[in-house]
Amino acid sequence: MLAVTARKIFRSAIYLLFSLIGVAGLYFYMEYEFIAAVQVVVYVGGIVVLIIFSIFLTQESGRDMKEASLLSMLFTGFGVCFGAVLTLLLIDQWNFMPSVEAPLVPTVQEIGRQMLSTTNYGYVLPFEVVSMLLLGAMIGCIVIAMKVKASDKEID
């Protein structure tokens, strides 16, 4: 919760870092070591570093951020608490029946075989689509953030 209420922006990024490491620890406890490792490498090592770089690029690390108006914070807090309590009560009264199937240990070989097979439980189509999406996102980022030296006019 400190990540969303901190005043200085750099501290908020560090709190986000700790939250993401905590989530990776939760994955580790649920015996999904592969996803925990992926989370640490991609989220913590990639996205948080990207966010910190962009904080430095926009040069606001020292100053305090303006706070939202007290009225909007109050209403948002009230709405969020209401939604949270509603959802939690709903979850409590739901009977989840545990399954009796044999547990499948997700080793890396099993994940790889299932991701690339085209038969039952094959995930090769989303895999290809997501790789094309990554390519498009990379090209888009480079195009958007390029500094074109010819145009120095401002947007009206």
Next chain:
Amino acid sequence: MHMNEIGLNQILFVSTILFFIGIYGFLTRRNMITILMSVELILNSININFLAFNKYLYPGKLDGLFFTIFIITIAAAEAAVAIAIIIHFYRKIKSIQSDDAGVMKF
């Protein structure tokens, strides 16, 4: 097995709290980078949900695991595009508060 002592409800409790904290941060913050950080928190809580359901209700299949991998990937791509837009925005108007984003209105 020691895993069943934690139970499904507790993990869903954690992920629900995280989700609503993320929504509070998303609606309250004015700096665009902190809005992005709240979105990442929301996506993480969704991942916890997927993995918890996969482990407790469908231990034989790996559907939740694959969906989680794709969500992590797509969240990374989307965060990169958002950072690119924010940097471009900062070069034109020297501020990243969401109040000043009215200049992008049609």
